Amino acid sequence: MTPQIPPVTVIGGGLAGTEAAWQIAQAGTPVSLYEMRPVEKSPAHHTEELAELVCSNSFGAQSSDRASGLLHEELRRLNSIIIATADEHQVPAGGALAVDRALFSKTLTQKLANHPLVTFHRQPLNHIPSKGITVLATGPLTSTALASELQQFTGMEYMSFFDAASPIIVGESIDQNVAFLASRYDKGEAAYLNCPMNKEQYLHFREALCAAEQAELKDFEKESAKFFEGCLPIEELGRRGEDTMRYGPLKPVGLFDARLGDFRDPENKSKKPYAVVQLRQEDKQGQLWNMVGFQTNLKWGEQKRIFRLIPGLENAEFVRMGVMHRNTFLNSPELLDATLQFSQRPTLLAAGQLIGTEGYTAASAGGWLAGTNAARIAKGLTPLTLPKTTMMGALFDFIHSASPKHFQPMPPNFGIIPALAERVRSKKERYGVYRDRSLTDLALWKTQNQLHTATLKKDAQLV
Structure with missing residues (x-):
């Protein structure tokens, strides 16, 4: 047996x-x-x-x-x-x-x-x-x-660090006359909606982001707050320098709006965005879109106000706001x-x-x-x-x-x-x-x- x-x-x-x-x-x-x-x-x-x-x-x-x-x-x-x-x-x-x-x-x-x-x-x-x-x-x-x-x-x-989740937006609320569909360097299927910013828009967005009110951490979290470098809140990136986001999740390289011509063409260089916010498809129907790299600890009202400063997201409808929580390991x-x-x-x-x-x-x-x-x-x-x-x-x-x-x-x-x-x-x-x-x-x-x-x-x- x-x-x-x-x-x-x-x-x-x-x-x-x-x-x-x-x-x-x-x-x-x-x-x-x-x-x-x-x-x-x-x-x-x-x-x-x-x-x-x-x-x-x-x-x-x-x-x-x-x-x-x-x-x-x-x-x-x-x-x-x-x-x-x-x-x-x-x-x-x-x-x-x-x-x-x-x-x-x-x-x-x-x-x-x-x-x-x-x-x-x-x-x-x-x-x-x-x-x-x-x-x-x-x-x-x-x-x-x-x-x-x-x-x-x-x-x-x-040991502990802080992790954060990005907001999710209803696709129909994104202005696709502004946002364009493309993947970086045209790699794979075009599956990201890209919201381009000129320099003035970017600087205005960063200023508002850095001044925004954050959600209050609990007492036990304040004592041990430590960000993991691979998942920093977007407001933390903004505070680290004027160009930090542009070399991170908002980098404008490798993204080409077919409606405006190829930015790699010298004649179209002036059309190249100063920064780009990417949204990744969240579901098979393309009804929901995740803000790539926008993990955040901002208060929910502040998230709506500031993220709607992004071109194409002026009327964004959020189905999930960004949240932040303590991780332990x-x-x-x-x-x-x-x-x-x-x-x-x-x-x-x-x-x-x-x-x-x-x-x-x-x-x-x-x-x-x-x-x-x-x-x-x-x-x-x-x-x-x-x-x-x-x-x-x-x-x-x-x-x-x-x-x-x-x-x-x-x-x-x-x-x-x-x-x-x-x-x-x-x-x-x-x-x-x-x-x-x-x-x-x-x-x-x-x-x-x-x-x-x-x-x-x-x-x-x-x-």
């Missing part, structure tokens, strides 16, 4: 928790998935669905010679439920992988709820189970009770192995932004590894680490081996990948070589772990 495999507990139904629960179940191991919503709400979520995308509907560049795109491709080859569902509900976004966020989350919720090995609990679990195998995927908005228990368990304070180099197990308790694993990775795809990747290893531990198998030459392997090696003193959230990037044996001067060619090496090593790694791969494929027939 085959011994019964004990269930694994997954706490948190975000991207990491959803991916972890799916991989555990697909490996033939029962899983109990706890999601606190709707019993307890978070300051950033708007729905009760699993894997809700809070900040943006974009998973980043999808070309596999880009860091995020390579991570997408690695996860595709590892049967990631998150990336498969993102591909299923993709919307036009130029060179980015963006999704219809409502359909994306609903589909994942249905898939997990219908899986025969997943028991779905819509209630908070505010303690770390003392027995059994557990995956912590509570994200940057971990409940106060569980955060307190984690603090006691680890013996150290959380562990000092993972002192706590976690590259397998995402806690060193002091190997049956406890963690994944997602809680461990100090940044971005949707990185959270999904952490969920994949934590879920895969939780299932292996349940079956008495050795946990896996990925090759450091892969983007996934490099990312988790970084959060395990970085300096604890200066540890900050890390997005996928080629700077953490081991150097090539032979130097390639061209950055584009070098990234292509990184990609080829990564996918080759990943294929070999899968072959070397054939039992694990075969198990996943066999159990995939369950659903």
Whole structure:
């Protein structure tokens, strides 16, 4: 008689928790998935669905010679439920992988709820189970009770930074006599609405932005406020200098309004905008548009007043205002192995932004590894680490081996990948070589772990 495999507990139904629960179940191991919503709400979520995308509907560049795109491709080859569902509900976004966020989350919720090995609990679990195998995927908005228990368990304070979400606008309210449809450098399908500004308009907008009233932070947030450089509020960028936004999200390069002629033509240089605000398609119908790079902590009334100074948005109708909230993450180099197990308790694993990775795809990747290893531990198998030459392997090696003193959230990037044996001067060619090496090593790694791969494929027939 085959011994019964004990269930694994997954706490948190975000991207990491959803991916972890799916991989555990697909490996033939029962899983109990706890999601606190709707019993307890978070300051950033708007729905009760699993894997809700809070900040943006974009998973980043999808070309596999880009860091995020390579991570997408690695996860595709590892049967990631998150990336498969993102591909299923993709919307036009130029060179980015963006999704219809409502359909994306609903589909994942249905898939997990219908899986025969997943028991779905819509209630908070505010303690770390003392027995059994557990995956912590509570994200940057971990409940106060569980955060307190984690603090006691680890013996150290959380680290924290502030994250913010961009407003979403009704497409019909955008003046498309002003805004023009184009992707930067004409890359991919034209999927961004671009609102051009001349110098006078830009300077007026910046002046109003910098003087705008911000939402009041809570006392505990004031004491630990620390911005993450990869997701700065637009007003913070504005305060850093007159041209900071123009070299960031409002950069005017590579965007050409076909109605005015090609700005690259010397005769049309005078028509080139001084700055450009981009809006990315949010849903498949193109009814909703996200203000790219406009994460903000301004009061909602101030957002409406100031963002309507942008040409083409004078009558903008906002369906979601920008919000800002505190994110928390562990000092993972002192706590976690590259397998995402806690060193002091190997049956406890963690994944997602809680461990100090940044971005949707990185959270999904952490969920994949934590879920895969939780299932292996349940079956008495050795946990896996990925090759450091892969983007996934490099990312988790970084959060395990970085300096604890200066540890900050890390997005996928080629700077953490081991150097090539032979130097390639061209950055584009070098990234292509990184990609080829990564996918080759990943294929070999899968072959070397054939039992694990075969198990996943066999159990995939369950659903």
